[in-house]
Amino acid sequence: MSDQTSPAAPHTVTRVARTPAANEEPYLEVNDLHVQFPTADGVVKAVQGLSYSVPLRRTLAIVGESGSGKSVSSMAVLGLHDRRVARITGSIKVGGQDVVSMSDKELEKYRGGDASMIFQDPQSSLHPYFTVGDQIMESYRAHHNVSKRKAKERAVDMLGRVGIPNPRRRVDQYPHEFSGGMRQRAMIAMALVNDPKLLIADEPTTALDVTVQAQILDLIADLQRDFGSAVVFITHDLGVVAEIADDILVMYAGTAVEHGPVNKILGEPLHPYSWGLLESIPALTGEPAPLHPIPGSPPSLLAVPSGCPFHPRCEFKDRVPDDLCRTLRPELISRTADLGRTSRCHLKDPDRVFETDVLPRLP
Amino acid sequence: MTAATTPARSGVKSVEGAPLLELDNVKMHFKTKGEGFLSRGTKWVQAVDGVDLTLKPGETLGLVGESGCGKSTTARLITRLLEPTGGEIRYQGVDIAHMNERRLRPYRREIQLIFQDPYSSLNPRHTVGTIVGTALRTHDMVDKKGELARVQELLELVGLNPEHYNRYPHEFSGGQRQRIGIARALAARPKIIVADEPVSALDVSIQAQVMNLLENLRKELGIAFVFIAHDLGVVRHFCDRVAVMYLGRVVEEGPRDSLYNAPQHPYTQALLSAVPDIAVVRGVPPKNRIRLVGDVPSPVDPPSGCRFRTRCWKAQDICATNDPALEEKAPAQRVACHFAEPPVESIVAEVV
Numbered sequence: 001m002s003d004q005t006s007p008a009a010p011h012t013v014t015r016v017a018r019t020p021a022a023n024e025e026p027y028l029e030v031n032d033l034h035v036q037f038p039t040a041d042g043v044v045k046a047v048q049g050l051s052y053s054v055p056l057r058r059t060l061a062i063v064g065e066s067g068s069g070k071s072v073s074s075m076a077v078l079g080l081h082d083r084r085v086a087r088i089t090g091s092i093k094v095g096g097q098d099v100v101s102m103s104d105k106e107l108e109k110y111r112g113g114d115a116s117m118i119f120q121d122p123q124s125s126l127h128p129y130f131t132v133g134d135q136i137m138e139s140y141r142a143h144h145n146v147s148k149r150k151a152k153e154r155a156v157d158m159l160g161r162v163g164i165p166n167p168r169r170r171v172d173q174y175p176h177e178f179s180g181g182m183r184q185r186a187m188i189a190m191a192l193v194n195d196p197k198l199l200i201a202d203e204p205t206t207a208l209d210v211t212v213q214a215q216i217l218d219l220i221a222d223l224q225r226d227f228g229s230a231v232v233f234i235t236h237d238l239g240v241v242a243e244i245a246d247d248i249l250v251m252y253a254g255t256a257v258e259h260g261p262v263n264k265i266l267g268e269p270l271h272p273y274s275w276g277l278l279e280s281i282p283a284l285t286g287e288p289a290p291l292h293p294i295p296g297s298p299p300s301l302l303a304v305p306s307g308c309p310f311h312p313r314c315e316f317k318d319r320v321p322d323d324l325c326r327t328l329r330p331e332l333i334s335r336t337a338d339l340g341r342t343s344r345c346h347l348k349d350p351d352r353v354f355e356t357d358v359l360p361r362l363p
Numbered sequence: 364m365t366a367a368t369t370p371a372r373s374g375v376k377s378v379e380g381a382p383l384l385e386l387d388n389v390k391m392h393f394k395t396k397g398e399g400f401l402s403r404g405t406k407w408v409q410a411v412d413g414v415d416l417t418l419k420p421g422e423t424l425g426l427v428g429e430s431g432c433g434k435s436t437t438a439r440l441i442t443r444l445l446e447p448t449g450g451e452i453r454y455q456g457v458d459i460a461h462m463n464e465r466r467l468r469p470y471r472r473e474i475q476l477i478f479q480d481p482y483s484s485l486n487p488r489h490t491v492g493t494i495v496g497t498a499l500r501t502h503d504m505v506d507k508k509g510e511l512a513r514v515q516e517l518l519e520l521v522g523l524n525p526e527h528y529n530r531y532p533h534e535f536s537g538g539q540r541q542r543i544g545i546a547r548a549l550a551a552r553p554k555i556i557v558a559d560e561p562v563s564a565l566d567v568s569i570q571a572q573v574m575n576l577l578e579n580l581r582k583e584l585g586i587a588f589v590f591i592a593h594d595l596g597v598v599r600h601f602c603d604r605v606a607v608m609y610l611g612r613v614v615e616e617g618p619r620d621s622l623y624n625a626p627q628h629p630y631t632q633a634l635l636s637a638v639p640d641i642a643v644v645r646g647v648p649p650k651n652r653i654r655l656v657g658d659v660p661s662p663v664d665p666p667s668g669c670r671f672r673t674r675c676w677k678a679q680d681i682c683a684t685n686d687p688a689l690e691e692k693a694p695a696q697r698v699a700c701h702f703a704e705p706p707v708e709s710i711v712a713e714v715v
Contacts, residue, residue, distance in 0.1 A: 065566035179658045180430075209429035209593065211655045214637040218654070236567060239596075239639030266644040280571035282600030284623070284640050285647075291600070293571030297536045363600075 026053035027230040028077065028198050033090035035072050035081065042302045046072040048254040050090075051332070054247075056197060059224065059231040061245035061262070063238065063277070067298050069254040070234050074200050076100075077232070078117050079107040094198055113143045116191040120203035122183035126175040132159070132186045133171035140193045158189040162219060181212035188219065195227060202234045217244055238281060242266055250274050253299050253309035256332055260341025268359075270335055270343040270350040272314045275358045283363040292361055308346065316353060320346040374469030378456025383587055384418040384441065384474075384555060389460070390449035391436050395663065409662045410436040412611040413450070415689065418555065423581065423588040425602030425619075427595060427634070431659055432608040434591045438559045441589060442476045443467060472502045475548035479560035481540035485532040491518070491543055492528035498550035517546040522576055538569035542576065549580070557589045562597060574601060595638050599623055607631045610670040611662055613689060617696030627692050627703040629653075630671050669700070677702045 035047040047069040054060045062070045075081055077092050079099050092099040094115055102110060119125040127135060136155040137148065144151075152171065159167035162185040175183055184204065191199060201220065205213040221244060224231050233244060241248060241262065248265040250258040250273065258271040269275055276294035283289070296313045299305055311317050311325040324346045332344045336351050347353055391411040411433040418424050426434045439445045440452060443459060452460040459470050478484035485494055495514045499505050505513045515525035521542040523535075532540055541561065548556055561577065562570040578601065581588060592598050598605055599619060606616040607630065615628040626632045633653040643649050655674050660666055666673050672682040681701055689699040 065568065181658060210595070210637040211429065211633060212658075214639075214652060214654060217639070237639065238567075239641045242641045242644050243639045263644045266641055277567055278641075280567045281641065282574075282596040283642070284596050284599060284635075284638060285642060288600050291571040291575055293575060294568040295572075297538060297569060298566070 024055035024058070027056045027095055028232070029053040029091075029093040030073070030077065031091045031093070033073060033076060033092060034088070035069070035076050036087040037085060038087065039302075044301045045304055046254055046301055047076070048304070050251075050254075050256055052249050052256065052259060054198075054230040054232060056230050057224070057228050058246045059233055059244055060247045060249060061233045061235060061241040062249045062251060063235065063241055064251035065236060065298055067253075067301060068251040069301075070251050071202055073251075074117075074202060074232060074234055077198075078111055078115055078200060080111075080117075109143070112139050112191075112196075113194050114196055115198040115200065116194065116196040118184075118187055118191045118199070118201040118204045120206050122180065122187045122207070123175075125187060126183060128175055131172050131174055132178065136171075136186070136190045136193055139190050143194045154193060155189075158193050159186065161223075162186070162189045162192075163215070164189070181208060181215060184208060184212075184216055185219065188216070188223070192223060192227065196229060198230050198232070199224070200232045200234070203236070204233075205240065206235070206237070213240070220244065238266060238277065250277075253304050254301060255309065255344065257310065257345070258341075258343040259332065260338075264338070264341050268351065268354055270341070270347075270354065271310075271345050272316050272347075273310050275354065276313075278362055279358070281363060286363075289361070289363045291363060308344070316347060316357075319353070320348075374466075375455070375473060376457050377454075381453065381456025382417045383420045383422075383455060384416075384589075385453040385456075386414050386416040386437075386441070386450070387453065388450040389414045389437075389440055389447050389452060391433075391440055391445060392448045406663050409611050409665060411440065411447075412665070414608075414611075414613055416606060416613065416616070418587050418589065420554065421581070421585045421587055422604065423590055423602045425598035425605040426589060426591045426608060427593065427598050427605060428608035429593065429634075429659060431610070431662065433611040433662075434608050435559055437608070438476065438557045438589065438591055441555075441557050442474050443471070444476070472551040473553055474555045474557065475551055475553040477541075477544050477548050477556060477558040477561045480564055481537050481544055482564075484544055485540055487532055490529050490531055491523075491535075494532075494543060495528075495546050495550055498547045502551045504550060504552065513550075517549055518543075520549065520580070521546045522572075536569075537565055538572055541565060541573050545573075545576065545580070549584075553586060555587045555589065557591070559591045560593070561590075563592060563594060570597070577601065595623075595635065607634065610659060610665055612670060612699065613697075614671065614700070615696070615698045616689065617693070621693055621696045625693070625696075625705040627696065627698040627705055628671075628700045629675050629677050629702075632706050671700075
């Protein structure tokens with residue numbers, strides 16, 4: 001406890017309001033991405049026709065439950081899948097270069113350089129045998145032709161920037177000597193050591209306590225401002241999304257079911273699955289209202305339902321004529337006058353249904 | 364004390380007028396080996412250090428706090444999976460803290476536990492019927508003939524298909540497995556269920572299903588709950604009263620609404636302000652966040668006086684010397700802080 005900082009005066013933070021979406025050039029562009037894993041039981045269709053884009057300085061949150069394909073698709077963006085096992089088609093463009101067609105050598109240069117990733121569990125993603133400093137230096141030296149001494153300077157500098165007290169001493173310590181929150185900071189330092197333009201954070205705060213989570217979210221927001229990178233933030237916590245994201249992509253059974261600016265998607269979503277998510281989260285204020293969970297459970301990716309993959313759990317499918325939900329997969333297009341947002345649902349007037357049927361029972 | 368006890372259900376005694384469950388200065392210190400070759404200086408991890416709590420019949424008490432605050436250890440003490448190193452745990456007035464296994468058995472039936480992880484808390488080699496049936500047999504709940512019927516009744520009660528009694532846990536999804544765990548706990552017809560993070564391993568939509576199930580069971584069967592979770596929204600939804608723990612102690616305890624709307628302990632205030640709230644997108648102004656500095660100190664060597672003082676912005680000299688007692692500062696709201704007061708600014712954003 002030697003490097004305990006003395007508590008500051010009431011230290012309160014209010015995050016600044018975000019600027020509305022501008023028509024910026026996308027840095028990351030995913031187009032019709034499919035990821036499949038052939039197994040003994042059949043082909044697991046983990047991602048089916050996913051498209052999205054993120055410009056620099058913006059944060060896209062990918063939201064979905066386990067098995068929705070959010071992690072699998074993001075690993076594809078970093079070229080982390082074993083291509084002997086995974087079948088990947090479609091295009092992933094990062095700063096103009098296509099990741100899907102990269103050779104192993106090109107991938108090595110790309111990963112950790114232009115794009116890097118923060119993983120959920122800092123305990124298992126840091127190597128226990130090497131000091132934290134060694135691991136950060138390794139990442140830096142893989143992309144920069146510098147001496148060990150210079151790399152160590154850089155590691156110390158990065159640890160300081162992510163708010164680790166006493167970085168000069170900490171750099172020579174092993175991961176087990178760090179607390180959970182500090183390990184996550186060290187991971188972030190490692191991910192950012194090469195000034196990546198694209199940062200993918202896969203549930204970076206899920207394993208952390210709320211007070212530490214708040215620190216880490218602030219840190220990621222600050223660093224994004226400084227580095228100007230594009231951030232893809234994968235999470236299942238809609239509260240976190242509301243705080244950190246500019247745009248949201250809601251995924252279900254391997255596809256995007258809704259996409260748009262954060263206030264729109266969380267404020268007045270247009271897809272029944274998004275409605276179900278909002279109705280499942282207990283509120284922090286007001287009179288506790290009963291929850292309306294989505295019935296059933298997510299489908300197996302070995303046998304994704306026909307038509308709209310959400311139809312077996314959807315309470316609104318009867319409002320669509322001709323059994324369309326069961327037979328025809330809806331397109332991801334804009335369904336209302338607002339062209340900045342898209343959803344994948346056959347409902348004719350989703351905005352009206354939301355207002356009359358869903359809004360009154362939101363917690 | 365023995366004079367006042369009256370036998371109720373076989374083997375379970377009770378004292379007239381005593382609360383259903385009472386924790387009185389309960390301590391659980393774990394021994395760890397000291398450093399060095401001779402392992403001198405044995406150290407004690409003060410996982411739980413002086414917890415006072417009461418639970419009335421049918422009530423739901425939430426226990427919140429961050430990892431390492433002692434909430435799970437408290438759950439294990441209440442269910443007597445651990446024997447406390449100090450204090451009393453009174454069930455209907457009878458101290459069960461140091462009872463031996465034979466005398467404890469009837470009390471085990473009264474207090475059941477639901478675990479966090481639906482994957483590791485069910486034996487993969489046993490069918491669901493065996494898992495729930497074992498609980499019935501252990502506590503002599505039904506005779507052999509009636510066992511299957513009761514198993515099916517329980518499965519139906521928790522929303523599972525009663526015909527699935529001969530299936531194995533791997534054939535069920537995470538949410539369904541959690542229901543099996545709940546059915547097993549209900550088998551003994553307990554008066555108290557201690558639920559240790561019962562929904563945190565589940566996806567959002569499944570989490571809501573299980574929470575609704577627990578709520579219905581509570582209403583129908585009148586079971587009292589000790590509900591442990593780190594998700595403050597989930598606890599608010601489910602509990603009548605909430606206790607906030609920090610480093611082995613309860614720092615604040617009170618009715619749900621007063622605790623969430625007017626928290627008085629600085630730690631409770633910081634904890635509540637740190638929860639990301641989805642309401643910001645619905646036009647609710649963002650909260651004024653209190654950011655805590657540093658990490659939770661080690662429970663091996665906790666700070667003197669108030670344990671929160673090393674991270675508290677209100678800390679004065681008195682906090683290092685005098686350990687604040689848990690005192691009533693507002694109706695039914697107990698706070699352990701020398702400078703307890705409701706937040707100056709509303710930290711939990713209010714709808715305008």
